[in-house]
Amino acid sequence: MSNDPSVRAAQAKRILEDDMFKEMLASIESKATEQWRSSEPHQTEKREDAYRMLRAIGDLRAEFQRVVNDGAFARKRDERKT
Template sequence: MDPITKANHAKRLLEDDILKEAFAAVEKDIFEEWRMSAHTDYSGRSDIFHTLKGLERLKARLQAILDDGLVAQSRS
């Protein structure tokens, strides 16, 4: 799939209200899980941190696909 087509797909995903709502709900759940965890639960808190970072990484990857397509489009 070419970068411009991939960018269009990524744009639709990033602008999709249901997906944005899902991301926000998952982030809220992760934060709540962290808030309710014992401060001595280093392993659990580390897992929560990595879960949040994974979600952030997914959003960043979608944004990078969009950005790559915008650059490709500007060069064509």
């Protein structure tokens, strides 16, 4: 794995834009949302599990986007140096 921010950004961008990756996350989100919606009032843990899953997916996307943004920042910084 590279430590170069530009390389990492390109890899993260490819993953974020990958149709299979997007489809898988959408499927997990849909299932978690349905689990939350279909839960009975007493099924607090079921709702909490769904909430945690949705948060985890959001955090995963945000981390990939952070890597992409860091790479863009590094490229701009390097362009100014030259």
